[in-house]
Amino acid sequence: MDRQGFHFQLLARDGETCARRGRMQTRRGVVETPVFMPVGTQATVKGMLPETLRQIGAQIILGNTYHLYLRPGHELIKRLGGLHRFMNWDGPILTDSGGFQVFSLGELRRIDEEGAVFQSHLDGSRHQLTPEKSIAIQEALGADIIMAFDECIPYPADRAYVAASTARSGRWARRCRHARREGDGAALFGIVQGGMEPDLRRRSAEELMAIGFEGYALGGLSVGEETSLMYDVMEYSLPLLPEEAPRYVMGVGTPENLIEGIARGADMFDCVMPTRNARNGVLFTSRGKISIKQARYREDERPLDENCSCYVCRHYSRAYLRHLFQANEILSSVLNTHHNLHYYLHLMASARDAIEAGRFGEFRREFHARRQNVES
Secondary structure (H helix, E strand, O other): OEEOOEEEEEEEEOOOOOOEEEEEEEOOEEEEEOEEEOEEOOOOOOOOOHHHHHHOOOOOEEEOHHHHHHOOOHHHHHHOOOHHHHHOOOOOEEEOOOHHHHHOOHHHEEEOOOOEEEEOOOOOOEEEEOHHHHHHHHHHHOOOEEEOOOOOOOOOOOHHHHHHHHHHHHHHHHHHHHHOOOOOOOEEEEEEOOOOOHHHHHHHHHHHHHHOOOEEEEOOOOOOOOHHHHHHHHHHHHHHOOOOOOEEEOOEOOHHHHHHHHHOOOOEEEOOHHHHHHHOOEEEEOOEEEEOOOHHHOOOOOOOOOOOOOHHHHHOOHHHHHHHHHOOOHHHHHHHHHHHHHHHHHHHHHHHHHHHOOOHHHHHHHHHHHOOOOOO
16 A cells, blocks of 8 residues: 555465554555554653663654643644654654543543543643544644544444445544645555444445545544453454455454454554553463462562573563552552563564564464463
8 A cells, every 4th residue: 555655565474363464654664564553641651761762673652642632732742743752752752632531531531423532631621623623633733644533433332323334434534544744754644444234344344445544543443342242343343344444443452352453463552551451560481471469479489481582571570560560659650661662662673573484374373372270
């Protein structure tokens, strides 16, 4: 898929699964896929220097339209040179549309054909976010990949509501396409909705492809549905999307979710799980999760993960990491976040290597065989 400064190329396919190995050229650099994108909600990935993110393999990060619009304001960020300069990150940035955050406000927001009226969670002030305004905010931020404004459908939801919401998101997607300022090199991705209904997912995908986008995302997942249902939606939705465009599963998820998403043909993922869990003392390892606050680690001299090459695992013991967490030290969040993101990014790099080598199916089986919950 080509559009000005954006290009996506498929480099390899797995013979056993639907896994794909690709390369995405953006106006600020190349992104190798499959890729996990760390979430930088407030123009920062919590606890991480941009230089450190680069060192551990981050290629592209997320910014959050809703939060940056409310504070410090997209116009201020634009005056200061754009989001990249503002946060000292010279790589690609993807911004979400703000839709998920707005629709998570519950009674603090109202949705109609024009858009969404909501109250700020910061000071209660009233705002309106429309497809056109979402695009304008993201363009002001200077994002390299911009997401269309949509409504994130909760689960469970009545089919009539899902159908009406999905149709409205389709109309909003067309307005987003028309609102885009051409010639700046940024890519616009459409978001497939449809709840857990296969026919509505198909209809949404067909509408978006008729409009034409540089990439396509699956929205409305990881919203409370069973994991098996989420996988089913990926299974029947991802093949509906164009082969020549990147496929982005939004807000997903656990390491297992990522591997299973890749196996079903997904190219891009994001989630707050590795960073949020890190701050809560939950750490991901090659064998499963560890809750570092448990007393069993009080005198444990071993590294967090003996199979991990990250800075934390090379220099610190489980006992020290537990001490930092129990003492509520800032360094606890820094080191835990460093490790968790390194784990996620290394997992994606290993998946890319496996697809290239034609052994992703074997890699997937080995991954699941190693996993066990070590928290018991």
